[in-house]
Amino acid sequence: MFVPSGRLFLLGTEEYGRDRLSRLLYGARVSLYVGLLAVGLGITSGALLGLVSGYFRGKTDFLLQRLMDWLMAFPTLVLALAIVSAQSPLSARPYPAARIQAALPHAPPG
Numbered sequence: 001m002f003v004p005s006g007r008l009f010l011l012g013t014e015e016y017g018r019d020r021l022s023r024l025l026y027g028a029r030v031s032l033y034v035g036l037l038a039v040g041l042g043i044t045s046g047a048l049l050g051l052v053s054g055y056f057r058g059k060t061d062f063l064l065q066r067l068m069d070w071l072m073a074f075p076t077l078v079l080a081l082a083i084v085s086a087q088s089p090l091s092a093r094p095y096p097a098a099r100i101q102a103a104l105p106h107a108p109p110g
Contacts, residue, residue: 002014
């Protein structure tokens with residue numbers, strides 16, 4: 001009972017008549033939660049560091065700026081490898097490539 005996309009079903013339905021959009025969102029709920037959580041933590045920590053830097057000025061501002069410059073200049077892949085290797089021993093990592101790709105903020109899929 002396939003229904004093509006339209007006003008009622010934006011992505012249409014599958015052969016059993018179930019809405020594809022709702023199934024897509026249901027399947028992606030963990031990924032959406034993790035993504036929104038990461039964005040929220042990034043915004044919160046960035047705003048907090050910016051407020052601290054602007055309020056205290058002087059040496060604190062200078063040190064926080066240099067810390068952020070160092071983090072932005074550090075290669076992302078090397079940082080991801082360091083984080084993954086620090087998490088657990090090598091024998092406890094069944095899928096290191098998947099963890100490295102998950103740690104990269106702009107990794108291509110696949």
